[in-house]
Amino acid sequence: MAQIFLNQKKINKAKALGANIAQNIHDYIKDYTTDSVERSVLRLYGVDDADDEKTPLCNKIVDILKKEKLINSGVSKYFAAAMLKTDSHANKTAEMIINNKIDLKKVLSMQSLEKISEKEQTLAQDAVSVLDRSKKVKNAKKAGFPLCEKPYRYVIVATGNIYEDCTQAESAVYSGADIIAVIRSTAQSLLDYIPSGATTTGFGGTYATQKNFSIMRSALDKISKQQKRYIRLVNYASGLCMPEIAVCSAFEDLDILLNDSMYGILFRDINMKRTFIDQHFSRLICTRADIMINTGEDNYLTTSDAVEKAHSVTASQIINEAMAKQALLPDDLLGLGHAFEIDPEMENGFLYELAHAMLAKKLFPNAPLKYMPPTKHKSRDIFFSICMDTMFNLASIATNQGIHLAGMPTEAVHTPSMSERHQALNSVNYVFNTAKNLCDEIEFKKDGIISKRAKQVLDSTIDLLEKINKSGLMSAISQGWFAQIKREPDKGKGFDGVIKKSENYSNPVFDIISK
Amino acid sequence: MAQIFLNQKKINKAKALGANIAQNIHDYIKDYTTDSVERSVLRLYGVDDADDEKTPLCNKIVDILKKEKLINSGVSKYFAAAMLKTDSHANKTAEMIINNKIDLKKVLSMQSLEKISEKEQTLAQDAVSVLDRSKKVKNAKKAGFPLCEKPYRYVIVATGNIYEDCTQAESAVYSGADIIAVIRSTAQSLLDYIPSGATTTGFGGTYATQKNFSIMRSALDKISKQQKRYIRLVNYASGLCMPEIAVCSAFEDLDILLNDSMYGILFRDINMKRTFIDQHFSRLICTRADIMINTGEDNYLTTSDAVEKAHSVTASQIINEAMAKQALLPDDLLGLGHAFEIDPEMENGFLYELAHAMLAKKLFPNAPLKYMPPTKHKSRDIFFSICMDTMFNLASIATNQGIHLAGMPTEAVHTPSMSERHQALNSVNYVFNTAKNLCDEIEFKKDGIISKRAKQVLDSTIDLLEKINKSGLMSAISQGWFAQIKREPDKGKGFDGVIKKSENYSNPVFDIISK
Amino acid sequence: MNKNLIKPYGDTLNDGIIQLCFTLPVKNSAKAKKAAAVYLSELNLEEIRIVHCHRIAENFTYIVAFARAIPFIDYSKVKADEAETGKLDFYKINKLIKEKLMRKIVVVGASIGCDAHSVGIDAIMNMKGYNHDYGLERYPQIDAYNLGAQITCEELVSYSVRVNADAVLVSQTVSAKDAHIGNLTQLVEILEAENLKDKFILIAGGPDISNDFACKLGYDAGFGHSTIPSSVASFIVTKLLKKKGEI
Amino acid sequence: MNKNLIKPYGDTLNDGIIQLCFTLPVKNSAKAKKAAAVYLSELNLEEIRIVHCHRIAENFTYIVAFARAIPFIDYSKVKADEAETGKLDFYKINKLIKEKLMRKIVVVGASIGCDAHSVGIDAIMNMKGYNHDYGLERYPQIDAYNLGAQITCEELVSYSVRVNADAVLVSQTVSAKDAHIGNLTQLVEILEAENLKDKFILIAGGPDISNDFACKLGYDAGFGHSTIPSSVASFIVTKLLKKKGEI
């Protein structure tokens, strides 16, 4: 790979600061659960139905527990007890609870705590084996095809209609895509439940539902076979339902989830405590089910300047990595994000992009970095946008990135149409092939613009991490140190879903997968 | 500049072979003149009118001399004598000759040879001072603006209508062009005369006429002032009228001429002797009038494969340089051509392009290399073509080229329209700025693909030059060693215009400018 | 020919050349190529050149074409539909407010509904401004309140009433499946229901919003892509002065 | 709806989305932008979005637009207009010539007029061929003569008569200001004048040539961009067999 020289001691220092920052958050969150974590437990236990109004049963049950003020002990034991009582499957049991056929207030006293605990264990073991199954199934599928070369070619589909999405995905794979991301309908991340069923009415994206996941998964499996390569499926976890989305994704064998420890806080005004707790559980699930996470540092550069605030991206990557390590994620599932977002009018901007991209590679040599294309400065002159993307494609192959989001000529116009995705992939395919081994050929001058820039960003990162470590991450966020957006620890959406664990809180799935 | 290591001894060897090859040609051509050289003398003496059928008077006079078998002595003394006789200006004299008012057979005997020779000297001195004037005028204009940064941005206009060409040129300059080339109407190079007047009816280009030159020159001067930078004007010399075009270009203050020692032979089936003689005189004029030449090695790669025959480009550059040196051209007027023409589907093709581009820089460090965009492998998917051009733009700035022909998205479709030129220049402007100093940053691995490739091409070049030197250039061409096109020494268009000089041949302009 | 009659220009006046790109939902084949040409002939085009056809899915063909457009339009009859701003600058605007209105004016802005895009409204409101043009917060004579993104119509209205706003600025970026129309319409309905419609100068903005479009929805003006803050301030001041009878 | 009715596809069936790019010969301004929209509405388009306007000269505005195309066409009624080649391959063609025609066939090719582009005709004639498809010179049953470029019509005709050609292949690349039409027409006129028109199978080819177009000029067939040699050989053989009454 093209090399730049960085002081290893500085790298170590930055990593140590990150670990400390993450540990402090971890010390806080270990005493809390959330509505969504509890709903995830129900989903893991098999509750996946919705009522006639399309409200998921798991939401209703958690609401009941909250109303009854029982939630602090966790939903697990109540539901296990209820299942013992009904002696039926999970959805049936859930229905009976909702229809007041079973009173959760009383259900614990109806059988021995030992039996309940045993049932919890069985349910949890079953749940975990479902997660394990997903890992196995995916590995088996991958084994059937030749290894996919990096950078993986990643495109989004966003028609709002899952069936049209499949058509678009098929075309994208045909043009060379390795990864298909189904973008969610705008603001789904603010919904405190996961919609259900196949959907056709999203805005700027398609609802993330378990059914939609499975429809797309089948479509991709079909194309995989035709094209003789494994096609990865991506959806979005960050939001009010992070862990639940992770569960559904594991059920439907998704490969990657957008899952950032701070995106929801900053860009969706979701409460930070809620987010920190949710991301942890969701990532534990990803670890177990072999789902790669993709973080969202690229987003910072849509509100901040990419040169001025480059170090905030690096600092966030280090924090995201440290938090991921708390959730046991191995390096190869760590799709840390960064982006090619420097103003195209900046003199030598491309040199800075190379510096940033190589810094990320140097800091996270084993992580499959997710490299985002230019978006903010994309032109509405689609012909010019293609030039920017071509340069981005080159930066990606020249610095050996892991996951390459194909930039779209119409980025500044509309969600991509079928022809535009084809145009975008044509450029990616061409550049990746024509400059295939460029990364092995070039060396950068030690004292050149590029090397100096990488050092400078690393230095600023360490400064920022030191400040954050001193004040604590929550306070850092409330001071607007990321993306220049300020969020208060006790404000934001979903704060009422943060729950203090009681002494007898139980969540056996958590216990198993966090070991 | 990005560096590759080449053995200086090998470079010297290649250059020595080139010098030898050129010397052999020179030894041949010094005893010959051509119709066009003689017509150039007339143009230099002031004969620029045409008759009612638009046939240039200079053609008619040379025809008369040929018919009378007087041409071997050169037109100069006959015309000088005639002028003495008429005591009028050149066009008037020419008219009288054509209307048989003056008999060229007899004109020499009508006055003393000394007086004629004196008149020739005056005419020649005046002619040369016109050439010198052009150099001065251009330098004065340039001095009025800031220095233009290399690579110069070069675009073509080709509407067929000189007035539309001006509109197109204005727009191109507005979008950033530094150089405007007015492409000639298809096959003008096969016309054995220069059309006259303002023209509006060309096919795939606009006729090169002195009037058209002057119309475009004024248009560009106007835009120059508006945009506060000097805009260079290009036309095409290679063809049956090489030296005459050079003369007209000097008269109208053109800056650059496409002027290759072999293009016409290979691509236009023009007789090789004719071409060698014509190019020499035309280049002498360029030297004197400060007109940069651009050679056409890029064309080879439209009929040969760019990887397989890369060394034929290099060999031709070396020969073109050696011949240019015979015509006293200084390095800064030596726009040697090469091109980015490797199949976009070739793995690591871009690395090869970089190798070729750097080899050229290394061989001709002081020549303003003319770098041509992809043309042969351009897609009719204009969106993909933009990707190719963007990579080409990068190769150009990364290797510090002199003159950059902007690639057009519609290269494989039609001659460029106004919007397409704008799109093309947008890409050039962006890449040149965003990667401005990339060339100072990168070093290539000594034993990498790029370095090896450059060495390999140099080696093959030396092999080829050795073969050419052994067989002689004319025989090399007849064996198809350039562009895989075979041409016979005594075949091809314009052979009947090759004239053996008699002992008393005179061409005082030649004598002055070849010193 | 009437010199006001215009059509596209390729490289010669009135050659009518235009470029098109689209996908047809049919299998790539000679017939698909022909269909593309037939289709374009339905669009008032001639000398159609289908220069590129490519299969981009089993039953989809990607097409690049050039053609000559047939109609002319009379340019003298075209009427631009941008909001009339008078094009005042920072200094003139502040001066006018101070001297003619003789009080500070109050502007409230937000990106409404589930639209999380705040950069657009920020560009208009924040100190820093946009494209070297100061944002409204910088104007000494304007009290500017930027509520940010994801603001419900109700929140925006009650806030505007509270601070006695002169103008309410609404940003909408997501327009897929007409998402923006729903949000913008809802705001107007609420204002009408509460009889507040004429209390505020109501302005919409966003990359896909034109003045025409916004006016049709009941807004006083609409501003599109690359609007600069002073155009908006200009419009507001001019409108207020008109209301006051000062112009 | 009749499922044969089609229109462009953006990301949803029948959304009609197409992209356009062109230049208008007017000064960039709000009025120019509006004119672009008005113009496109004359092209049977709706929901027109002029997404980009840029001054590219004093009085010229560059425009990028998206819109929805209104008409449908009936795909079942579209008739492709490629030459009917029967799609035989190298081996079948040689076999057919040998077994059914029982003599070698003679083909002469050239790029005529002042057109110096020879790569196209070479692609069809040379041994090497094009896109992994052998050129006519490689066919054991074909005597192929490639005269190259810049050949006058007269030269081509007299040569073809001399070698008793079965088929004459003509290449034309330069089509600016319809340069190719002149050359192609001239050849047909000469052949007609000399009563040779029916003696040869007359085929035109080049990037801008379609079968329709060539047939209209009096050619037996026309072949466009990325033609492979076997298609041409296929056409010739099929035609000769038909003449002979073998099919």
Ligand code: B12
């Ligand atoms: C930055 C960005 C984001 C950021 C937003 C961060 C933030 N805090 O704002 C993040 C990453 C969060 C984001 C998310 C999404 N985005 Co977004 N995003 C963009 C992006 C890259 C840039 C937008 C921008 O900041 N432009 C710069 C500003 C200055 O320009 P502007 O908004 O046009 O504003 C100017 C004018 O319009 C006007 N103006 C704007 N508002 C107002 C208001 C008034 C009153 C006035 C007078 C003027 C005015 O003045 C401004 C200055 O000139 C665009 C693509 C692009 N390059 O345009 C996509 C884009 C807007 N996003 C898009 C989508 C679909 C989404 C998502 C829905 C995707 C998804 N499903 O997850 C999400 C969810 C967003 C949501 N629910 O709203 C689409 C919208 C498609 C469409 N037309 O419907 C775009 C076009 C990308 C694409 N091609 O798909 N996005």
Ligand code: B12
């Ligand atoms: C190579 C080339 C040249 C070379 C030609 C070398 C040579 N010996 O052929 C050189 C440098 C000499 C040249 C010169 C010029 N060129 Co040129 N050239 C090209 C270029 C880059 C590639 C053409 C090519 O080789 N294509 C590859 C072959 C295999 O494809 P093809 O020709 O389409 O052939 C295929 C089919 O069409 C078909 N086919 C072709 N002929 C025939 C015949 C038969 C019988 C059949 C069955 C099939 C068939 O089969 C072939 C295989 O599939 C094109 C741009 C481009 N990328 O297309 C411009 C291009 C063709 N040139 C162009 C122009 C304008 C010129 C000049 C006139 C410019 C000038 N004013 O100086 C000159 C003069 C040429 C002249 N008088 O003819 C324009 C033509 C514009 C137009 N549509 O009118 C083009 C499109 C470039 C542009 N955008 O401006 N050119």
Ligand SMILES: Cc1ncc(COP(=O)(O)O)c(C=O)c1O
């Ligand atoms: C990490 C991460 N999560 C989620 C999202 C999308 O979230 P939403 O659905 O809230 O738009 C993004 C968007 O870019 C992201 O980067």
Ligand SMILES: Cc1ncc(COP(=O)(O)O)c(C=O)c1O
């Ligand atoms: C050196 C040189 N001369 C002349 C020309 C153009 O010549 P013609 O007018 O014969 O097409 C070219 C074309 O590319 C060239 O490279």
